[in-house]
Amino acid sequence: MSSSHSNGPDGTDSGEPLSNQAVLSHLVHRLLQQEGGSIPLERVTLRVSDFADIGEQEAADLIDEGSDAGIYTLDRGSSGSGLIVGATPQGPEPDVITESFGPASSEGTADFRVISVVTDSINDALHEADITDFTQLADAEIDEITGLTGTLTESRAEALLEEAATHIPVGTSLARAAAQRYTRRVDDQGRGVARVVDLAVADEPVGEPLYRSKDWSADDLRGMYVSDVGRNASEPVPTGLHILDDPDHPDVPKAATHPDAGDDALPVDEQGEVIAPAVPIEPRLQLPIDELLAKKLSRGLVPVRIVGPRGSGKNYLLKYLCYRTNRGYVSIDCDAATHTEDLFGPLTPNENGIIVPRNGAVKQGLLNGSVVVLNEFPVMRAGAAMALHRLLNEGKLLIKAHGEIVEPHPSARIVITMNPPTREYRDSEPMNSATRGRFRAFEQPYIQDIEEEVDTLDRQVNTSKQVIDRAALRKIVQFAHQTRQNESWPTLSTRNLTILCEHIEDGASPKAAVKNELWAVTEPNQYPEDCYETLNDYL
Numbered sequence: 001m002s003s004s005h006s007n008g009p010d011g012t013d014s015g016e017p018l019s020n021q022a023v024l025s026h027l028v029h030r031l032l033q034q035e036g037g038s039i040p041l042e043r044v045t046l047r048v049s050d051f052a053d054i055g056e057q058e059a060a061d062l063i064d065e066g067s068d069a070g071i072y073t074l075d076r077g078s079s080g081s082g083l084i085v086g087a088t089p090q091g092p093e094p095d096v097i098t099e100s101f102g103p104a105s106s107e108g109t110a111d112f113r114v115i116s117v118v119t120d121s122i123n124d125a126l127h128e129a130d131i132t133d134f135t136q137l138a139d140a141e142i143d144e145i146t147g148l149t150g151t152l153t154e155s156r157a158e159a160l161l162e163e164a165a166t167h168i169p170v171g172t173s174l175a176r177a178a179a180q181r182y183t184r185r186v187d188d189q190g191r192g193v194a195r196v197v198d199l200a201v202a203d204e205p206v207g208e209p210l211y212r213s214k215d216w217s218a219d220d221l222r223g224m225y226v227s228d229v230g231r232n233a234s235e236p237v238p239t240g241l242h243i244l245d246d247p248d249h250p251d252v253p254k255a256a257t258h259p260d261a262g263d264d265a266l267p268v269d270e271q272g273e274v275i276a277p278a279v280p281i282e283p284r285l286q287l288p289i290d291e292l293l294a295k296k297l298s299r300g301l302v303p304v305r306i307v308g309p310r311g312s313g314k315n316y317l318l319k320y321l322c323y324r325t326n327r328g329y330v331s332i333d334c335d336a337a338t339h340t341e342d343l344f345g346p347l348t349p350n351e352n353g354i355i356v357p358r359n360g361a362v363k364q365g366l367l368n369g370s371v372v373v374l375n376e377f378p379v380m381r382a383g384a385a386m387a388l389h390r391l392l393n394e395g396k397l398l399i400k401a402h403g404e405i406v407e408p409h410p411s412a413r414i415v416i417t418m419n420p421p422t423r424e425y426r427d428s429e430p431m432n433s434a435t436r437g438r439f440r441a442f443e444q445p446y447i448q449d450i451e452e453e454v455d456t457l458d459r460q461v462n463t464s465k466q467v468i469d470r471a472a473l474r475k476i477v478q479f480a481h482q483t484r485q486n487e488s489w490p491t492l493s494t495r496n497l498t499i500l501c502e503h504i505e506d507g508a509s510p511k512a513a514v515k516n517e518l519w520a521v522t523e524p525n526q527y528p529e530d531c532y533e534t535l536n537d538y539l
Contacts, residue, residue: 023052023094024062025071028087030101036512038075041082051096112137115163117156125149134167166465170505173465181263197250200345200359206328206369206411207246218242224298225325227291230279230452239294244326244411251328251370253319266323269459277317278447278456278494289444294321296440297371297413301395304415305377305436308444311493314417317444318373327411328370332361338380340387344399357402366397369409377416378431385435388414392438446484446493453477453494461501468504475538476500476514482534483518489531490522511539 027048031039045059054062063084066072073086112118112126112134125148131137137145138161146157187193210216211223223243228236246252248260255274256265266274279290289306296304306314315331322329332343341347345360365372377385391397391414397406416439418431447453454474461467468476480492492500496517503513514535518528 019090020052020054020058021062021066021071022090023097024048024054024059025066025087025090026093026097027051028063028072028084029089030097032084032087033512034101034509036509036515038083038085041074041084044084051094051100112164114167115160117160117163119149119151121149122152122160125152134164135169135172137161137164138168168465170507184259184261199361199364202250202364203368204250205367205409206249206251207244207326209242209411210245210326211242213245225294225321227288227294229276229290230288231281232279232288232291237288237291239291240298241294241321241325242298243324247326249326249328251330251365251368252326253323253329255323266319267460267463269463274320274323275456275459275463277313277320278452279317280312280445280447282442283445284443289442290317290321292442293317293415297321297415300410301391301408301412301414303392303439304413305431305439305441306415306417306444307420307441308417309446309491309493310419311495312444312446313494314444315373315375318371318415318417322371327413328365328368329373330361330365330368330370331373331375333375334377334380334384336379336381338384340384341401343384343387344397344402347401357399357404363397363399363406366391366406366408366412366414369411371413371415374414374416376418378418378421382432385432389435389438392435446481450474450477450481453480453497457494457497457501460498461505467501468510472510472539473501476510479514479535479538483531486531488526490518490526490528492517492521496521511535514539 024044028039028044031044031047041060041063044063045056048054048059049056063072063074067074071088071090072084075083075085112123113120118126126137126145129145129148131140131145140161142154142157142161145160146152146154152160182192185192185195207213209223211218211220214223216223219238219240221238225239225241225243226236227239250260254261254265255272256268257272258265269275277290279288281287282289282292285292293304293306296302306318308314319329321327341360343360343362345358345363347355348358350356359367362372362374374380387399388397391408395408397408398404399406420443447456451474454470454477457473457477458470461473476497480497483489483492492514499520500513500517503516504510508516515528515532518531522528
């Protein structure tokens, strides 16, 4: 094999030969990025001959020399085999490495021929039009580039601009998104501000049921949530849960495109529609969980308990239902220090020094008619949970400290969520039996259907540009399903998969992103390396 050369400033071969150590260091660097961590020394010594005229023994000697010089960081695996865990590339990257692994980064690259519809003549015409990078190209209007060459038609220009957006450097995309978020939180002087909502005075009730304000019959399908996701997509099922008429109420979850959307806004697809959750089937009742939940909520103040593993989408489903029905969503995270006054409000002096009750999140949510969601309910103090018993039994809230019996707004609902009390969730204590029996309980498992989970993630992570192709995403989901079936492995939830796709968008390889997320969720006495061999079967 001929000697390797370095890439010049314009990405072309500079003609300058590189040392074997330089070629090897760049190869190891790329393999580490691709694998997401350590790589066996033997794999490197075997593969280097594909890139340079270097034999196995010479490669091993170069690694030993490089280790002494600080180029490589070596370690020993659990079996005693040699591992390379770090590498510092020497000099510019050889063109043979770049050709094999692809450009290290597209930032600053102005070769538009990586776009499928761009020919040499179109590439030259774009440069002549002073379009020099992918950001400029993606920001161009269709009519600006249509006709730059005889083959650049309007439809071709549209496809070109759409694909160009996928090549915008991630730093540019993140900076623009950050600027948009900041703009939503500025005051009249254009300065960023914090916002504080006083729960006691946030007393705006939710809207009226749509059937009432529109003078429709109560069973008019236009005025209720119809389950049309997951298994019910082909045959939608009416649920009886009425839609309210005030989508702009402060407590109603907002789509990401709404002017008042916050950081917790619901993501939207390319058409601006909120992305529906992946809806599992309740394992015992054998009905879609959104249908079951909506039907229970339609019955009035019927307490509902949703049990499911972390990241299975419990809260997203509730937010989605509230969004679809314009209901307020008030979420409270419980812990061992949660007291009754944290839920209902303390007694505090007013401006005249008189002790008066102050409304807490649960009390105010019930007064406003929102859906009150208590997360990790079992970990709160038993006394706080017992204080809800009359509400759960009779639909009335007795607050002894306030000297009040509260009859909630007719649209008010209460839902609790919890993780299953298994080894993986050691902090999830079993619920008091006196409280547990008052709830209608459902299990929300992870999505069982791989294609359904792939569809949901594809819409969520590839909306503005393609972060990961569908084939690779399917392999990741298939591996995640394997982790959910093996209690000794770290478990990758749907939420974890969205996070690892974020790492991929930042520039990590798919395998590296998966390994990072496995490490992030590893429990004591679990070892992510135990599932690496299986991961290699997928990626």
